[in-house]
Amino acid sequence: MFPFLLLILLSLSWRISASAQPAEEFLRCLSLRFHNSSSITKLVYTHHNSSYSSVLKSSAQNFRFTTPSTPTPLAIVTPFNASYIQATVYCCRKHELQVNVEKATAWVESGATVGELYYEIARKTRTLAFLARIGHTVGIGGQLSEGGYGVLLRKYGIASDNIIDARLIDAYERILDKKLMGEDLFWVIRGGVSKTLEQNATKLVHQWQSIAHKFPKEIHSSISIAMVNFSEDGKMTIQAESILYRALSIIGLPLETLLNRTQKSALSQTFFKAKSDYVKQPISELGFKGLWPKFYEDEAKSSVTVLVACGGKMDEIPETEYPYPHRAGNLYSILYVVNWEEEENKNSKKFMNWMRRVYSYMTPYVSKSPREAYVP
Structure with missing residues (x-):
């Protein structure tokens, strides 16, 4: 099996929020920290650059994010290496590929595409390959963090099976390799994964619950469990999806939309019952x-049943400090939700009974004396 390395840098394009300091101050800060201040013109794009718009749109996969009403960044930074990323992190808070034929390894930054990795390997050798997908426009960061299926999977496994080291930069400018980040985080970056029972989802959930509360504070981690179609004949199975973070965006709407008290969420347009638990x-x-x-x-x-990791800052605050008492000692919380449509409301009792059966079954496995719950 050919071992490969993943050099995880946060992004090909660092986008600095328009709410940050003015562009001039940001550029001045970078000029003091970049090894070669003249390279700023090649690495940093602001609204004053003629190529700003094309650089901004170059990596857009969803054109909803290119509408005129979408906020644009104050600056876009396209760093060549880790030192430029460190400088960028400091001041606001191009990917390179290195193939070593003798060691049969490759360092690849997450901003690169699968095609660019294939190309660089092919330039060096015709006897080595990397087991990623056929679609060459897919980003390496997304490919490896989702596992990475390819035509060589039966011979060598999936792409993430062949990551033997990684480097990432955290919010404190630290460069962390596999040893420094620890096995738990190294496991996480190789897959916010989705598995069915047939793919051993039970082991995913079991392993996740023992480590998720230990993740760095900056990482939000959860697992969503629901029924999905498993085959063309409509056979259902259970899917457990590990999620590192979620983002909720309102695209193309005026800011005043946030003041609308009557706008309803998708869930609020159905009938539903929800309960919660804490697991220690x-x-x-x-x-x-x-x-x-x-x-x-x-x-x-x-x-849907959602497991949300606790730990981090929650472990540091005494349960008597504030009214919310669910602090240290909780590994994760569980939210159980079942919903139904209006035409089924006359049979709502069966859904309520289902929730009671699930809640009763979980009694031995969750917090006791008292059994904790949270009603938002």
Whole structure:
């Protein structure tokens, strides 16, 4: 198996929010920290640059983000290496590829595309390959963080199986390799993964619950469990999806939309029942396996169960400091939701009973004396 290295730098294009300091001050700061101040004109694009718009749109995969009403960054930085990223992080808060034929390894920055990696390898050798996908425009960062399926998977596994080291830069300008970031975070960056029961989702959930609360504070991690179609004949299975973070955006709408008290969310347009729990000790694989049959029941087809990691700052605040008492000692919280449409409301009791069955089953595995819950 050919081992490969992933050099994870935060992005090909660093985009500085328009709410940051003025462009002039930002550029002045960079000029003091860049090794070669003359390179600023090649690396930094502001609204004054004629090529600003083309650089901004060059990596846009979703054209909703290129509408005139979409806020644009004060500056775009296209760093060549880690030192430029460190300087950028400091002042606001191009990818290179290095192929080593002798060691059969490659360093690749996350801003590169699969095609660019293929090209660089092909320039050096015709006897080595990397097991990524056929689509060459996919970014390496996304490809590897989602596992990375390719035509060589039966021979060498998926792309993330072949990552033997990584470097990332955190919000404190620290460059962390596999050793410094630790095995838990190294596991995370190789896959905010989605698995079904047939793909051993039970092990994913079981492993996640033991490490997620230890992740760096900057990482939000959760697992969403729901029913999905498994085959063309409509067979259903359970999917557990590990999510590192979620972002909610309102695109193309005026700022005043935030003042609209009557605008309803997708969930608020349905009938639903929700309950919650807190988990202080890891649940065994056997415990999860006993839960799964509940999701195959008819009432569960429109349900979702979300596990949200605790830890971090929450562990540092005493439970008596503020009214919210769910602090140190909680590994993660669980939110159970089942919803139904208006035409099914006359049968709402069956959905309520399903929720009660799930809640009753979870009793031995969650917090006790008292059983904790949170009602937002």
